[in-house]
Amino acid sequence: MSATMSAMASIAPVAQTRFGSAKSQKVVARRAVVARAVAEAEAKPEKPKRKFVKKNVTVQDADIAVGNKYEGKVKRVQEYGCFVDFGARNDGLVHISELKDGFVENVTDVVSADQAVTVWVKSIDAEKGRISLTMKPPPTADELEAIKAKEAEREAKFAARKAQQAEAKEKAEKVKAIKRGTAFEGEVKSVQPFGAFVEIMEGVEGLVHVTEMSDDYNVDVADFCKVGDKVSVKVLDVDGAKVKLTMKDKVDISSVVEEVLQEVEAGASMMEFAFKSKGITAGQFPAGNDKEKPAAKKADEKKEEPKAEAPKAEAPKAEAPKAEA
Incomplete structure (x- = not known):
């Protein structure tokens, strides 16, 4: 019916031009237009309906699990990966990063349409009905153990770093409470050519430089202390987390x-x-005041005395020349 109406609409302008003639001609022209439109509509074939091939499902959704291996065929190739039919109701996506080990610039460099491939299930999104596949073979038992060992080592390093940060924070709090000049009885923990490190509190060490062990020159640290010795020290300075100590008996x-x-x-x-x-x-000591007054007067007189002007030097008079006899 819709096809008939469209055909009539396309021919309507022709019919309208003919209607301007006599009444008898109007009726005949109108019937001819309608008849021709109906005939064309009946003769025009209908578009065939698109038929979808029913997919052969060989893998049920309940049987799909991460790590399962399947043989499939590439159905579609996209810029970001390819879709593989491995027998499930929904095709799985192999991302471009999962085509093979290493960098892949173009998907078509690795796979093409209708290519037979081997895939493994990487992840399943049941809510969205998506299945992620990979063409990279899963690691062997030995490789899996190595991966687990590496992961455990990384976690151990992370835990050690966290413990070290907590220890450093606790040490900083203790160092803030230390004041200059405080005396401690500490234990030598390390001996170096430039000095010795002495533990004055639990977890807090300070440096006794070699110049703070003796006033002599070219001294050896080993002559004054060794690891494990108990020594008496004083705090010279505290700079952040660094504590400077001395073994000299200095006078403040x-x-x-x-x-x-x-x-x-x-x-x-x-x-x-x-x-x-x-x-x-103090007013009952006039003698002291009398002695002070003359001295003050003399000082004032010296300030008021005008300076004597120096005599001007007279120019020597020129002698008259003597007359010759």
């Missing part, structure tokens, strides 16, 4: 100066208290 000048100043202030305050208790003040 700043602390000595501070003690002296405290003693002087204490003595001055005691004398002041003694004078005040007797009713003596």
Whole structure:
């Protein structure tokens, strides 16, 4: 019916041009147009319906498992891989990276349509109905053991690195609490040509440089300590996680100066208290003030004295020439 209507629509302009004539001619032309449109529609063959070949399913979905081996045929080749019919309801995809070991630039360099291939099931997505295949042979038992050993080694290294980071963080917290000048009784852990490393706290070591063992020159570290010895050290400086130690008995000048100043202030305050208790003040010492005043006056007079001008040198007078006899 639809074909008939389309045929009538295509011929309608012709019919409309004829309708401009007499009434009798209009009826005849209209019947001829309709008849011809019906005849063409009946004579036009219908398009054959596309027939899909029923796929021969030899592998059930329940039997497909990762690692299974199948023989199949390449059905379609794409830029990213190829689809293989291995007997399942859905074809499996072999990605370009799974065609063979090594780099593959073009899929057509490895496979082509209708090529027979051997595949292994790599993964299954049951929800989406996708099956990933590989053309790379699975590793042997020995290769699998080597892969497992390598994976275990990598995990062990990772765990050791994490433990080392935690130890370093704990050490940093301990080092922050150490102050300069603190004395420790430590154990020598390592002896080097440039000094010795002494453990002053659990997990915290400091360096005693060879110059901090003696004031002499060209000394040997082994003459002062060896591994396992107990030594007395003091903290010289703390720079981040590095601790510098010394085995010399150094005097802290700043602390000595501070003690002296405290003693002087204490003595001055005691004398002041003694004078005040007797009713003596600084104003009751005129002699000292009288001595200071003349000295101050002399200093002022020296400042006020004008400087004497130096005498100007007179130019020598020229002598008159003597008359010759």
